[in-house]
Amino acid sequence: MRHVVLGAGPAGLAALASIRRADPSARITLVSGEPGPPYARMALPYYLSGELSGRLLYPHPASWYRSPGVELRFGDPAEELDLPRREVLLAGGDRLRFDRLLIATGSRPQLREAPGIHLPQVHTLWTLADARRLRRKAAGAQEVVIWGAGMVAFLAAKALLAPGRRVHFVCRAEHLLRRALDREAAALLEQVLEEAGAVLHRGVNLAEIRPGPGKRCRVLLTDGRELPSDLVLVALGVLPNLDWLGDAPLARRQGLLVDGSLETSASGVFAAGDVAEVPDCITGEPVVPALWSVAVDQGRVAGLNMAGHRLSCDPALRANTIVFHRYVVATLGCPLLQDGTVVHRQLDRARRTYRCLVLSRGRLVGAILAGDVTAAGYLRTLLRRGVRVADPDEVWEAVP
Amino acid sequence: MTVKQLLHLDPQRCDGCGDCVTACAALGHPARLRVRSSAANPGANGALACCRHCERPLCAAVCPTACLQVGSNGVVLPRPERCVGCRLCLVACPLGGMVFDAQGKAGKCDLCLELGRRGHPPACVASCAKGALQLVDLGNQSALQRRALAEHRGAHLKHHLGGGPSRAGGA
Ligand SMILES: Cc1cc2nc3c(=O)[nH]c(=O)nc-3n(C[C@H](O)[C@H](O)[C@H](O)COP(=O)(O)OP(=O)(O)OC[C@H]3O[C@@H](n4cnc5c(N)ncnc54)[C@H](O)[C@@H]3O)c2cc1C
Numbered sequence: 145m146r147h148v149v150l151g152a153g154p155a156g157l158a159a160l161a162s163i164r165r166a167d168p169s170a171r172i173t174l175v176s177g178e179p180g181p182p183y184a185r186m187a188l189p190y191y192l193s194g195e196l197s198g199r200l201l202y203p204h205p206a207s208w209y210r211s212p213g214v215e216l217r218f219g220d221p222a223e224e225l226d227l228p229r230r231e232v233l234l235a236g237g238d239r240l241r242f243d244r245l246l247i248a249t250g251s252r253p254q255l256r257e258a259p260g261i262h263l264p265q266v267h268t269l270w271t272l273a274d275a276r277r278l279r280r281k282a283a284g285a286q287e288v289v290i291w292g293a294g295m296v297a298f299l300a301a302k303a304l305l306a307p308g309r310r311v312h313f314v315c316r317a318e319h320l321l322r323r324a325l326d327r328e329a330a331a332l333l334e335q336v337l338e339e340a341g342a343v344l345h346r347g348v349n350l351a352e353i354r355p356g357p358g359k360r361c362r363v364l365l366t367d368g369r370e371l372p373s374d375l376v377l378v379a380l381g382v383l384p385n386l387d388w389l390g391d392a393p394l395a396r397r398q399g400l401l402v403d404g405s406l407e408t409s410a411s412g413v414f415a416a417g418d419v420a421e422v423p424d425c426i427t428g429e430p431v432v433p434a435l436w437s438v439a440v441d442q443g444r445v446a447g448l449n450m451a452g453h454r455l456s457c458d459p460a461l462r463a464n465t466i467v468f469h470r471y472v473v474a475t476l477g478c479p480l481l482q483d484g485t486v487v488h489r490q491l492d493r494a495r496r497t498y499r500c501l502v503l504s505r506g507r508l509v510g511a512i513l514a515g516d517v518t519a520a521g522y523l524r525t526l527l528r529r530g531v532r533v534a535d536p537d538e539v540w541e542a543v544p
Numbered sequence: 545m546t547v548k549q550l551l552h553l554d555p556q557r558c559d560g561c562g563d564c565v566t567a568c569a570a571l572g573h574p575a576r577l578r579v580r581s582s583a584a585n586p587g588a589n590g591a592l593a594c595c596r597h598c599e600r601p602l603c604a605a606v607c608p609t610a611c612l613q614v615g616s617n618g619v620v621l622p623r624p625e626r627c628v629g630c631r632l633c634l635v636a637c638p639l640g641g642m643v644f645d646a647q648g649k650a651g652k653c654d655l656c657l658e659l660g661r662r663g664h665p666p667a668c669v670a671s672c673a674k675g676a677l678q679l680v681d682l683g684n685q686s687a688l689q690r691r692a693l694a695e696h697r698g699a700h701l702k703h704h705l706g707g708g709p710s711r712a713g714g715a
């Protein structure tokens with residue numbers, strides 16, 4: 145069996161490990177669009193801040209990849225999928241024949257047109273190349289503006305906040321991380337960020353970026369204010385990396401549509417990670433979760449199925465952690481569901497702890513923990529199982 | 545290789561005194577286990593939150609930096625220099641196995657391997673006057689007993705899990 149794995153992120157690497165385990169005689173080509181060995185995208189903020197040395201960005205040593213039947217193509221992105229001939233065309237001109245193909249090409253930052261968006265002070269944080277560039281540019285920067293208020297915006301701010309430097313968030317919503325956190329949890333996190341030198345501009349958007357004075361630029365906000373800035377970071381969310389597929393006949397909406405086994409509409413072609421649209425574990429609605437843990441899960445199952453198993457992947461359970469130095473917040477399931485939900489909140493402002501359970505028709509559908517996340521793994525299991533909860537206190541009492 | 549020994553809490557004997565937790569913390573790191581006694585909470589299942597050194601650890605699979613590794617003895621341990629403190633492992637582990645120190649680095653029960661090499665039981669086991677905590681040798685158990693022990697690992701979860709159908713899609 146000839147396997148081609150496109151993408152060396154968590155989904156692609158988990159698939160490679162699974163295929164190898166399930167079928168030691170498999171021939172596998174691992175393709176990455178980026179040069180150099182696969183690195184942990186999620187660890188980039190820690191490299192940017194200097195907490196993690198560059199050599200620890202690589203999850204596996206070179207020897208991990210070296211095995212009979214495994215071929216590596218780094219820095220040679222796929223440019224075309226020829227389904228009738230079952231071939232992938234790479235940028236370098238080679239054609240790879242496959243029996244089974246995994247599309248795990250991840251996502252890329254979403255850009256929005258705005259006057260000045262192409263100025264040299266404006267950056268994104270998604271690849272190792274971005275992080276290296278930012279590391280250089282950030283040295284000496286005193287004023288940083290982040291356009292966006294989601295996960296990557298938060299992580300970039302966390303990496304860049306340092307003594308003598310201010311980080312501004314341009315946040316269209318009323319609070320940070322509005323897709324992951326409720327108002328209460330966001331307020332606690334924002335307090336910690338503001339104490340560390342972050343400035344939040346809520347309910348405004350970026351209108352324009354103008355060059356100067358000197359090496360700086362000026363960020364104009366929709367309310368007329370102007371922020372002088374050494375560095376502007378755009379973090380407005382991500383889009384699945386599917387452009388390279390052109391008009392290849394694979395069913396897609398936001399992401400590639402897959403069945404329970406993660407096979408796309410084309411037989412033998414699988415998708416996993418940030419490119420796959422899958423049912424949400426709680427709502428059953430199709431989602432593109434774009435989360436690390438989901439990518440690992442899907443990569444593992446897709447790999448096993450490529451090697452001949454017939455497993456169905458668990459629906460995506462959204463769960464994430466937001467860590468700012470010693471302050472930790474966890475968001476689990478769908479805590480922001482509105483329709484027919486009952487929310488149980490416990491807020492202790494003095495101790496800066498908050499926990500909330502969201503129930504719908506007697507079942508747990510979401511939870512947020514701030515300040516103390518000890519119970520996160522336990523709650524995640526309850527959410528996965530769709531457990532009935534009569535009394536929220538019963539849940540807290542059951543956590544050892 | 546799978547781990548040879550397993551920490552086991554008898555919830556009926558445990559009165560929730562917390563001596564084990566104190567003894568673990570006395571080793572110079574945040575306590576790596578927590579207990580909830582059923583004697584102190586009548587009607588509830590007793591439970592031990594501690595790493596069980598899974599054969600296919602969910603914590604290690606999700607860790608972005610490959611910080612958590614299964615050693616040749618089956619014990620799952622972090623390589624602290626690689627830990628970025630993201631807590632994905634904590635969320636992934638259903639058994640409360642991951643704990644974090646003041647620097648935000650991951651730690652977990654190592655079954656007191658060092659004490660074991662010198663012929664001593666783990667600090668928590670030695671501290672438990674009620675004999676509720678034991679280090680069970682899996683090698684000496686029948687397959688049936690091993691299965692029972694494995695199930696006991698999830699006992700505190702079951703307390704809640706009788707309630708409804710699984711949302712899991714299979715696998
Ligand atoms: C700074 C940052 C912090 C993050 N923090 C978190 C977090 O805390 N928690 C969380 O859950 N998620 C986080 N994420 C998101 C998480 O990293 C992604 O969800 C995850 O990496 C998706 O994995 P993937 O394997 O689908 O794709 P990716 O990791 O995006 O990898 C895609 C791979 O495909 C390759 N590729 C792209 N195009 C092609 C092509 N045409 N041909 C061949 N190869 C191609 C790329 O080179 C890469 O190897 C973060 C992301 C970033 C950027």
Ligand code: SF4
Pocket residue numbers: 594595596597598601602603604620636637638639640641642652
């Ligand atoms: S921390 Fe949890 S998932 Fe990891 S090995 Fe221990 S019990 Fe298993």
Ligand code: SF4
Pocket residue numbers: 606607608609610611612622626627628629630631632633634649650
């Ligand atoms: S907290 Fe540390 S050990 Fe846990 S997943 Fe993150 S990097 Fe890995």
